[in-house]
Amino acid sequence: MVGLSLSLPKRFQPASVWGLYVVGLLPAAYCFYLGATGNLGADPVKTFELFLGLWAIRFLLLTLAVTPVRDLLGWNLLRYRRALGLICFYYVAMHFLVYAVLDQALMFDVILDDILKRPFIMFGMAGLVMLIALAVTSNRFSIRSMGKKWVWLHRLIYVIAACAALHYALSTKILTVEQVIYICLLIAMILYRAYRPILMLRRREARLRPAT
Amino acid sequence: MSAAFGSSSWAEGLAATKSNYTVDEKLTPIEDVTTYNNFYEFGMDKADPAALSKDFKPRPWTIKVDGMVAKPQTFDVDALIKAFPPEERVYRMRCVEAWSMVIPWDGFQLSKVLDAVEPLGSAKYVAFETVVRPTEMPGQNATFGSLPWPYVEGLRLDEARNPLTLLAVGLYGETLPNQNGAPVRLVVPWKYGFKGIKSIVRITLSDKQPLNTWQAANSGEYGFYANVNPAVDHPRWSQATERRIGEGGFFSSSRHPTLPFNGYADEVASLYSGMDLKANF
Numbered sequence: 006m007v008g009l010s011l012s013l014p015k016r017f018q019p020a021s022v023w024g025l026y027v028v029g030l031l032p033a034a035y036c037f038y039l040g041a042t043g044n045l046g047a048d049p050v051k052t053f054e055l056f057l058g059l060w061a062i063r064f065l066l067l068t069l070a071v072t073p074v075r076d077l078l079g080w081n082l083l084r085y086r087r088a089l090g091l092i093c094f095y096y097v098a099m100h101f102l103v104y105a106v107l108d109q110a111l112m113f114d115v116i117l118d119d120i121l122k123r124p125f126i127m128f129g130m131a132g133l134v135m136l137i138a139l140a141v142t143s144n145r146f147s148i149r150s151m152g153k154k155w156v157w158l159h160r161l162i163y164v165i166a167a168c169a170a171l172h173y174a175l176s177t178k179i180l181t182v183e184q185v186i187y188i189c190l191l192i193a194m195i196l197y198r199a200y201r202p203i204l205m206l207r208r209r210e211a212r213l214r215p216a217t
Numbered sequence: 218m219s220a221a222f223g224s225s226s227w228a229e230g231l232a233a234t235k236s237n238y239t240v241d242e243k244l245t246p247i248e249d250v251t252t253y254n255n256f257y258e259f260g261m262d263k264a265d266p267a268a269l270s271k272d273f274k275p276r277p278w279t280i281k282v283d284g285m286v287a288k289p290q291t292f293d294v295d296a297l298i299k300a301f302p303p304e305e306r307v308y309r310m311r312c313v314e315a316w317s318m319v320i321p322w323d324g325f326q327l328s329k330v331l332d333a334v335e336p337l338g339s340a341k342y343v344a345f346e347t348v349v350r351p352t353e354m355p356g357q358n359a360t361f362g363s364l365p366w367p368y369v370e371g372l373r374l375d376e377a378r379n380p381l382t383l384l385a386v387g388l389y390g391e392t393l394p395n396q397n398g399a400p401v402r403l404v405v406p407w408k409y410g411f412k413g414i415k416s417i418v419r420i421t422l423s424d425k426q427p428l429n430t431w432q433a434a435n436s437g438e439y440g441f442y443a444n445v446n447p448a449v450d451h452p453r454w455s456q457a458t459e460r461r462i463g464e465g466g467f468f469s470s471s472r473h474p475t476l477p478f479n480g481y482a483d484e485v486a487s488l489y490s491g492m493d494l495k496a497n498f
Contacts, residue, residue, distance in 0.1 A: 041468075043466055043467075046252070046253065046264070047248075047252060047263070047463060048316060048460065048462055050460070050467065051460070053467075107468070108460075112458075115458075119454070119455070126453075175453070179261075179364070182359075
């Protein structure tokens with residue numbers, strides 16, 4: 006199977022990455038527009054906050070899906086992984102800013118109290134802090150200068166995925182079907198990463214075995 | 218009769234007299250009161266009740282009142298409206314989720330119905346039950362994530378008899394829209410909104426404290442009393458402030474301080490004198 010990145014002529018590839026940023030951030034822009042013009046229902050701030058959180062999880066899943074999609078389907082989308090990860094980070098950052106600025110009106114005592122007292126907010130904050138570390142080291146210079154350490158640091162994305170799943174699961178009174186689906190997908194991505202070394206080893210063995 | 222109730226099959230004018238029970242605050246617009254609802258019988262999203270309650274039939278309707286009473290009776294809702302002419306009461310409504318509204322309800326005091334059935338001396342609590350109609354209430358069909366039905370709520374008898382406690386049959390001068398709990402619902406303004414059980418079919422007096430649905434579902438987060446209390450946090454958020462629905466916009470904060478007993482302390486605080494309100498949340 007031929008992957009998307011392979012089917013594009015090389016000179017269009019950088020443009021396609023920028024296109025991804027634009028398309029990826031469009032939902033946030035549109036929802037913001039609805040809210041700013043008074044078209045986001047009875048509780049616009051809460052609606053926008055939840056909307057951003059959900060899209061953060063969607064882009065987290067897309068980021069995590071790059072490797073299994075390559076392993077299992079043969080599509081190479083590695084070129085887009087940094088953009089997917091950064092879009093996820095932007096959604097998480099906006100999700101937090103809407104909570105802090107529009108929802109809590111920068112009442113720092115309340116925000117601090119939330120972070121220290123409420124498990125689901127703790128998991129969310131932990132995810133945000135780790136994502137900041139990944140975002141600031143997502144440039145080429147960091148990749149080159151950090152070497153192996155970079156690989157280890159960026160495996161935090163799986164810890165972030167676990168934090169996201171917990172934050173999402175613990176944020177509501179009872180789980181909705183939608184929540185269960187997203188949480189199962191996050192768990193599947195984490196489990197796949199744990200299983201991947203075994204899969205790779207088997208494939209290597211299969212390749213080495215002489216054909217009969 | 219009214220285009221404002223686009224999603225209700227039943228809304229029609231309701232003669233209600235003004236009462237002294239009002240608050241000097243801006244009413245929440247009717248569009249918000251009738252489109253932003255928690256009524257899990259129709260779905261878990263706030264927009265579900267308005268969108269998915271069109272097939273619900275709030276007439277004919279009876280309410281069975283039984284248990285520890287001298288005169289158990291089954292009332293027709295229209296007979297009740299005739300017997301106890303509705304009055305308008307503007308109450309603050311504080312949801313446990315930290316949002317609030319100001320709603321002009323039309324209804325009559327629950328105490329009038331209780332007086333009619335003559336509770337026995339042994340009766341200490343009042344339990345309420347919502348109708349179960351999976352064919353008309355899609356949320357009751359959900360195989361996943363929904364609550365056990367019927368929805369159950371309860372009050373202590375003295376709470377139920379408090380003059381503030383209302384059986385609402387309308388809002389904004391019209392019969393209750395389906396999504397707001399047609400044809401008759403409970404309004405207990407000093408308690409969190411989930412105590413306001415909707416579409417009531419049964420009221421039972423008892424000497425045992427009823428296990429209300431949300432307490433059964435998650436006793437760490439929801440108790441029996443559920444009195445509005447800014448000093449007692451919900452495990453997942455502070456209850457010190459509330460977002461007033463329909464007020465302010467995206468950029469102007471609509472946060473109000475939450476008042477003890479939702480501002481009705483003068484009327485009800487004495488019901489709980491000597492009680493630990495942190496333990497009995």
